[in-house]
Amino acid sequence: MKKKILFSLLILFLLVGSTTLLTGQEITEGRIKIDIYEKIGRFIPSYLSDIRSRTYTPLLLNKDPRTSYFSLLVDNKIYRLGDSGVFRHSVSKKDNTATITWKSSELEIIQKIEPAGASTSSVTNGLRLSIEMKNVSEKDLRVGIRYLMDTVLGEQQNAHFYLPDSSVDRESSFSGDSMPAYWISASERNSGKPALQFMTKASGITQPNRLVFANWKRLDDSSWDYQTNSRRDFNLLPYSINDSAAAVYYGPWTMNRGSTKKINIMLGQYSRNGYSWSQTAGTDEISAILKKSYSSSTDGNVEQIENDMLILEDTLEQINKRLAADEPVSDEELEMLEEVIDQLSSRREQ
Numbered sequence: 001m002k003k004k005i006l007f008s009l010l011i012l013f014l015l016v017g018s019t020t021l022l023t024g025q026e027i028t029e030g031r032i033k034i035d036i037y038e039k040i041g042r043f044i045p046s047y048l049s050d051i052r053s054r055t056y057t058p059l060l061l062n063k064d065p066r067t068s069y070f071s072l073l074v075d076n077k078i079y080r081l082g083d084s085g086v087f088r089h090s091v092s093k094k095d096n097t098a099t100i101t102w103k104s105s106e107l108e109i110i111q112k113i114e115p116a117g118a119s120t121s122s123v124t125n126g127l128r129l130s131i132e133m134k135n136v137s138e139k140d141l142r143v144g145i146r147y148l149m150d151t152v153l154g155e156q157q158n159a160h161f162y163l164p165d166s167s168v169d170r171e172s173s174f175s176g177d178s179m180p181a182y183w184i185s186a187s188e189r190n191s192g193k194p195a196l197q198f199m200t201k202a203s204g205i206t207q208p209n210r211l212v213f214a215n216w217k218r219l220d221d222s223s224w225d226y227q228t229n230s231r232r233d234f235n236l237l238p239y240s241i242n243d244s245a246a247a248v249y250y251g252p253w254t255m256n257r258g259s260t261k262k263i264n265i266m267l268g269q270y271s272r273n274g275y276s277w278s279q280t281a282g283t284d285e286i287s288a289i290l291k292k293s294y295s296s297s298t299d300g301n302v303e304q305i306e307n308d309m310l311i312l313e314d315t316l317e318q319i320n321k322r323l324a325a326d327e328p329v330s331d332e333e334l335e336m337l338e339e340v341i342d343q344l345s346s347r348r349e350q
Contacts, residue, residue, distance in 0.1 A: 025093050029115035030124025030287035031332065032268060036098045036113070037065045040082040041089040043098070043113055044068065045127055047269045049194045051290070051339045057194040059185075059269070060149055067150035067216065070131075071224065073252055074106060075142050078224050081109075106137040118271030123332045124287055126197075126268015126275055133262075135255040144252030145263065146224065150216050150245050151185040153196055160234055160244040161213055162189050171228040174211045183211070183246065184270055192331065195270035198246070204277025206263045208248040216245035225249075286336050289314045293343040308344055315340050 025036040031048035033056050042065050046056035060068045072079045072087075079086055087102045087109075102109040109131065116128040135141050154160040159167035162184040174180060179200055186195030199205050212219065212226055215233075217240040219226055226247065234244040250263050266275040292311050315337060322329050 025091065025098060027093070027096050027098055027113070027115060029096050030117070031336075032115050032124050032126060034098070034113060034115070034127055035062070035065070036091060036093070036100070038091040040066055041091065041100050041102065042066065042069055042082055043100075045268065047125065047194045051335055052342075057153075059153065059194065059196040059267070061152045067220070069148055070111075071146045071148065072107070072109075073142070073144035073146070073224055079104075106135065106141060107143070108134045108136050116266060116268065116275065118268065119273045119276050123330065123336065125271065125332065126266060128275075128277065129265040129267075131263040131265070132260060133255070134260045135257050138257055140257060141255045142252050143255050143261070144224075145250045146247055147250075147265070148219055148245060148247045149196075149198070151196060153187060153194060154185045155234075155242050155244055156187060161185055161246065168213050169233065170230060171212075171214045171232045171234075172230065173213070173228040175209060179207060179211060182274055183213075185244075185246070186270060190270075190272075196267065197270040197274065198248070198267045199265075199275050200248070202266065202274055202276050204264055205266055205275075206250065208250055210249040212247045212249070214245065214247075215240055216243045219245050219247050285314075286318055286333055286340075289318065290336050290340050293340045304347075308347060311340065312344060315344075 024038045027034040027036070031051075033046045033048070034043055035046070036043050044058055044060050044062045044065050046058045046062070049055055049057040066082065069083075070081045072081065081087055081102055082089070087104045087107075089100060089102045092099045092101075097112060097114040100111040100113070102111075112130045112132075114128060115124045116126050117124045118126060131145065133143060133145070135143075151160070154162075159169045161168035163180040164182065167189075168183075181201040182197055182199050184195050184197050187193055200211060201207055212228060213234075214226060214228055215236045217236050235241050236243075248265075251261075253261060255261055264277050266277065268275060289311060292307075292314075319337065322333075
């Protein structure tokens with residue numbers, strides 16, 4: 001009986017622990033949502049794949065947010081941020097920007113995460129991440145950083161990843177001149193379905209020293225510098241089947257005491273023209289209108305009707321602005337405008 005009670009308490013403890021892990025802060029702007037897991041200092045972006053049902057599709061594995069993470073190489077030691085007791089962390093949020101700060105006796109690392117739009121889109125569909133590292137020790141340090149991403153969107157077919165002019169169906173690595181401008185994790189190229197795009201070469205973005213595609217468990221088990229084998233696919237039998245991941249490496253560099261190093265990263269839903277660092281979420285006017293249309297009541301009173309009229313005026317203004325600019329309207333913008341009109345029409349009928 002005593003053993004049974006202890007076992008029940010253990011199960012309860014595990015359930016409470018898993019619930020605590022899943023709580024955290026959330027940033028939502030346009031069609032991107034970023035879940036911040038405060039306890040472990042990690043984040044997962046999701047894309048609003050179906051506006052009408054308000055369904056978000058995670059761009060990285062979200063069942064266990066611990067599988068995508070940053071590792072640090074400091075001299076000859078390796079630390080996994082969120083797992084290592086050497087680095088303490090704190091999470092703060094102001095407006096739509098989350099800041100994760102990591103501190104040890106040698107380094108201070110500030111990660112800032114905020115929504116962003118693709119280069120030619122006024123719809124927020126990605127995020128930008130700045131990482132600033134400062135050597136707070138009394139000596140010079142050799143520092144590198146690796147971002148391992150547990151990808152999920154391309155694992156149901158042979159090619160798990162797409163590059164601008166090719167596809168990837170087995171272990172691969174790129175560096176220097178061979179580095180592609182971006183890579184995509186998707187079920188198929190240009191399908192319009194959710195697809196993670198990671199920029200490796202673009203204005204204002206830090207180019208990684210190395211890019212690796214491999215089985216997730218192989219990458220996770222590697223301490224740092226994973227060596228690919230072109231004969232291997234994304235399986236590690238019998239433990240891990242069709243489970244791919246991508247890792248980008250920055251550095252290592254020599255950081256003099258008191259010096260800082262900054263890395264700029266951008267990723268999000270696939271966009272034909274990609275992302276650039278200067279593009280922010282500030283121009284996402286259509287998303288703001290859509291948000292208003294969802295929050296408007298359905299009581300049919302005078303205040304609600306006046307509010308819907310203002311939403312309609314804003315919608316017409318955006319349509320006229322795009323007609324005057326004589327520029328093509330993206331599929332995302334059209335879909336969101338149609339949903340605003342549908343929301344207004346359904347309330348008019350009520």
